[in-house]
Amino acid sequence: MKNKKAKRILIFIFLLMSILFGVFYYIYKEVSGFDSVIYPGVFIEGIDLTAKTKNEAKNIIESKYSKVIVKKNIIISWNDKKYNLSYAKLNPRYNIQETIDNAYGYGKNLSIFSKYKIIKSKSVQNYLLKFSYDKKAMDGFIDSIEKDINKEAENAKINVNNGSISIVQDKKGFKLEKDKLKKILYSKMDGKNLKDINEKAPVKTQEAKIKKKQLEAINSNISSYTTNYGSISSPQRANNIVISTKAINGTLLMPGESFSFNNTVGPRTEKRGYQGAPVIIGNKIESGLGGGICQVSGTLYNAMLKANINATERVRHTFPSTYVPIGMDATIDYGNIDYKFKNTLTYPIYIEGITNGVNVTFNIYSNSSLKNKTYNISSEIYETIPPKEQYIDDASIPLGKTEILQEAHTGYKVKVYKSTVEKDSVVKKELLYTDFYKPVDKIIKRGTKK
Template identity: 45%
Template structure:
């Protein structure tokens, strides 16, 4: 009897199992082409919807609405409307519905049955697609309207010895990357009932040279003059061209002056002529001869300030137009004269020619005149040149010719003394140069 009961119970359990499995199968099968319970796209419950039904619902509620959406970009001067049609915007409705439809379908039958009878909410987000290049094109147009280059103030010196300063202009620049990110954030956030507003970020571009800075230039702080009245026409022309290139040069704090950069290459096309120029230990003819007097005059004007040279080289032969050890030679592409404006004020350089003189006037702020400077050069170890004689059988006796001019050798130390209220406050060695002796070479005739 007991055995029969056990058998009956087993049969009932087996029957129930088959019956439940069959029922589950049928119920799960019913949902094969439908979206499972609890599945939502955005906040739209799509339980039991077919693919087509879900597509219709989502297209009506989202896809069609997105085409009405606008983003307003606001600047201080103008508003810009971005219509989503301009962006070729659309939601990926088909792909998202497909994701909703297939959600949970990869489970076994009993897991699917559980998902149907005891649904758990599943939220699927729509993703948004648009033409990124269209955004770039819109931004380019906005930037074209907004962007404005900064304009430097200028300074000139009139004949009345007064400075004329023009206004600076602050530039504007659209922060394109930030605005693009803001636009994309609004788009990617999805569709809301209200249009979106973005305040475009625009930054000010300050000019390098401001009117306020230039107005601090009010006083001549140094000057120096050399004479070139005995120069040849070619040499005088070169001096005039180089001096004119420097006249009116402005150096803001931190700027570096380069003689070669400012004056440029000395070429015949630019009007430079052949004149005497020191090459090695000889005086020869070369284009641009004489402009070392310009660089040396400017160098001495700067010596009477606290400015220190960044690059300066002396000649191999001492120049007569400048005190010993106070010259500065230049050679385009090889030797340069440079200095940096270490003042907190701009420097304005005036270069003038008058009555065979080169004048360099250095202007800056009047506070710099509280100190005065004395330049002292000390010459030591003078060495007179010797004369080397070459006998020339092609010249008659008693005839002679100087082949190379001799120059004395010496060492020179240049010191700058700084005074404040008449009291010596600093002494610094500017340079210590060595000029090697150059012996004279003379040919003498031996022919009878």
């Protein structure tokens, strides 16, 4: 009985071992079949790579991503223009090898039974690719679009040629919203979008500040004033008059805008072409850079008065000028004394400055309706103050010998009027201001040496 029982036990053990061996062998065979390939249920970006070798997996992923994306383009449209950038220029890169290594290695370091469990389970392990590209190339592409699109708005312009007025159309300006475009493109550059990127460039439109319609109101010469410089000027003085007149020519002032002679003409320097010529400094006439341009400011001043635009800043000379009536001059000194006015009309004004070697003229153009009234400027001397003579004794100079240190200039008190003329009749005469040209005494040095 005991032998039979022992025998049965041995048979049972043998059978159990055989079964266990068979099971183990089966598991071994199943697991070893995946030693050099990727386990079931392993995906990259949703692509099933079950039983694929590394090379097979690499070919599959590259054909789906790397080889496809380099053929795609980024296309930015604006108006009738298209800006194209090939993905290939962005050097697009996926971490394909790294991801395949991870996918291949999934479960490989586990026990044989854990490996078998992975193989037979229906669980899914999905790996995602990392994508990168050259952002500098992208930014350079966007910069090139910006350079092509961005344009400043251009104001309408006015041209006057021999009294004929023409208006140049204003132009809109455009500005690429660069940061906005970057944000759009960066968000779509995730490596998953394998189609061409088509986007409209976000562009802001900028309107011109001065429109053609506004300048069309300028249709007539409303004022003009001329002074002669040819008979009183050296070549240097004439040169200064020409340069400063050119600087003012073409000035456009919209209603409410102000004019500064010094800001418009700029510094009077040799570098800018100005030369030395007689200029009033204190009570004397001396040579100075830019001498003569007070005639330009004086001529413009009178043209503006005749256009019914008064000065907001104006200073007379020390003594009267010869090129304009007394009380109607306007001196300037860069950095110290300026001539300024504000366009108080309801229309824009255009200033034309002309020199011809003999005369300097300023023509003021605006709306023809302003010509219903004209303005005459006049002055009258209401008091004359003769200068005195002052003597300075000098013991180093022989008795009876004299030297004039300062020439005399008569003093004047002047009233300046503006007469408003309508239908050939003066309808109003008003006092604009009074000027006082102080007398300048003659100063004589006389010798007392015996």
